[in-house]
Amino acid sequence: MTGQVLPVTLLKAIKSKRISMxxxxxxxxxxxxxxxxxxxxxxxxxRKLHALLMQNVLETVPPLLRFEDRNxxxxxxxxxxxxxxxxxLEFALSLPEEEIISNKxxxxxxxxxxxRGVVPVEILERRDKIGFAMPLSKLxxxxxxxxxxxxxxxxxxxxxxxxxVQRQLAxxxxxxxxxxxxxxxxxxxxxLVTWAREFDVTFD
Numbered sequence: 001m002t003g004q005v006l007p008v009t010l011l012k013a014i015k016s017k018r019i020s021m022x023x024x025x026x027x028x029x030x031x032x033x034x035x036x037x038x039x040x041x042x043x044x045x046x047r048k049l050h051a052l053l054m055q056n057v058l059e060t061v062p063p064l065l066r067f068e069d070r071n072x073x074x075x076x077x078x079x080x081x082x083x084x085x086x087x088x089l090e091f092a093l094s095l096p097e098e099e100i101i102s103n104k105x106x107x108x109x110x111x112x113x114x115x116r117g118v119v120p121v122e123i124l125e126r127r128d129k130i131g132f133a134m135p136l137s138k139l140x141x142x143x144x145x146x147x148x149x150x151x152x153x154x155x156x157x158x159x160x161x162x163x164x165v166q167r168q169l170a171x172x173x174x175x176x177x178x179x180x181x182x183x184x185x186x187x188x189x190x191x192l193v194t195w196a197r198e199f200d201v202t203f204d
Contacts, residue, residue, distance in 0.1 A: 023185060024164040029203075049097040057089065136183040140172050147173070147186070153193050158203050165189055 072079030102109035
């Protein structure tokens with residue numbers, strides 16, 4: 001069965017947008033199909049705190065709520081996802097930026113100030129609390145034969161630059177890639193290649 005990536009109705013809308021290309025993307029393939037790549041830099045407004053908060057709400061929170069929470073429950077792993085309601089979100093977005101992150105770089109500034117006298121100071125001011133990061137470096141090295149096998153098929157996917165995929169793979173397996181950079185890209189490419197192979201997708 002041969003599939004299309006997107007319905008025709010969505011293709012027209014996407015072609016009218018200016019899109020920033022991720023590393024490893026074959027930009028020429030998109031240009032030939034009318035996708036405007038002329039505006040690939042973030043503007044000053046995009047970097048403002050409220051804009052970043054909204055980006056998190058739209059792009060980061062939904063996967064956390066859908067996948068991380070579900071997977072944690074499925075495997076009995078302790079996990080905490082954002083405490084979020086519509087009213088709380090509206091309130092947070094209405095605050096001045098210095099109430100979200102203080103001039104001293106302290107996040108949740110308004111919440112911490114409100115909790116003074118309610119929560120012990122040693123809790124409010126602790127600095128040893130960090131999030132759990134997936135050990136991608138170790139996972140990638142342990143999965144080397146499988147990674148090489150799957151990503152060899154990247155050469156057959158025109159929306160990817162196979163040479164860049166292989167370069168990042170080499171960096172990852174040699175321990176030169178960071179967990180937050182190319183290693184995450186690697187798993188996105190794995191998903192794309194596996195999806196295209198599983199459903200016999202063509203890229204016209």
